[in-house]
Amino acid sequence: DAKTTQPNSMESNEEEPVHLPCNHSTISGTDYIHWYRQLPSQGPEYVIHGLTSNVNNRMASLAIAEDRKSSTLILHRATLRDAAVYYCILRDYSGGGADGLTFGKGTHLIIQP
Amino acid sequence: GAGVSQTPSNKVTEKGKYVELRCDPISGHTALYWYRQSLGQGPEFLIYFQGTGAADDSGLPNDRFFAVRPEGSVSTLKIQRTERGDSAVYLCASSPGTRTSTDTQYFGPGTRLTVL
Numbered sequence: 001d002a003k004t005t006q007p008n009s010m011e012s013n014e015e016e017p018v019h020l021p022c023n024h025s026t027i028s029g030t031d032y033i034h035w036y037r038q039l040p041s042q043g044p045e046y047v048i049h050g051l052t053s054n055v056n057n058r059m060a061s062l063a064i065a066e067d068r069k070s071s072t073l074i075l076h077r078a079t080l081r082d083a084a085v086y087y088c089i090l091r092d093y094s095g096g097g098a099d100g101l102t103f104g105k106g107t108h109l110i111i112q113p
Numbered sequence: 114g115a116g117v118s119q120t121p122s123n124k125v126t127e128k129g130k131y132v133e134l135r136c137d138p139i140s141g142h143t144a145l146y147w148y149r150q151s152l153g154q155g156p157e158f159l160i161y162f163q164g165t166g167a168a169d170d171s172g173l174p175n176d177r178f179f180a181v182r183p184e185g186s187v188s189t190l191k192i193q194r195t196e197r198g199d200s201a202v203y204l205c206a207s208s209p210g211t212r213t214s215t216d217t218q219y220f221g222p223g224t225r226l227t228v229l
Contacts, residue, residue: 042220043220044220046219049214051214099168099169100146100160100169100172102158103155
């Protein structure tokens with residue numbers, strides 16, 4: 001799977017929007033962009049995923065650059081419960097390769113009250 | 114419904130001992146994954162089961178690590194001759210196994226293994 005690059009940490013204030021960037025300049029045409037997050041002392045949980053178009057769900061929005069070499073996870077109104085490590089992961093479903101997710105170090109999001 | 118469960122939640126053992134870690138996946142999920150997470154790092158893939166068979170065990174670090182899933186449901190990760198470097202949180206995940214982009218992995222809370 002192609003490599004992703006994320007900032008080590010980011011800080012935001014409660015009830016403000018948060019934009020978490022991810023660079024994936026070597027992404028292939030069949031790689032999907034997935035985001036998972038890991039709250040303290042818990043296993044990771046799925047947030048959102050997309051291929052080319054921007055995506056919205058109840059948790060967040062995913063904005064994908066036109067060239068697909070970067071993406072941004074958007075939390076529209078952060079709460080203290082959103083404090084977690086956010087992982088940007090590429091996955092190829094066209095066949096071949098390991099089926100496990102390849103996690104980097106992620107971005108540690110700190111929310112200030 | 115019930116999520117992925119893992120037992121024990123904590124395990125302390127001595128160097129050289131044998132340990133077994135158990136994972137109960139979400140009912141009906143055919144795919145099951147084991148990961149290991151060291152402090153300050155993201156989870157690291159160990160092994161993936163599709164049904165009863167290990168479809169990919171490329172992440173197992175050495176032959177002291179072994180995992181089984183005999184009936185295609187519960188899985189056990191077995192570590193022989195434990196070493197201090199094996200200390201980590203061991204995470205289990207399951208998914209429906211559709212191998213499509215919607216095949217979300219659901220993680221358990223993990224087992225924290227400490228080797229003294």
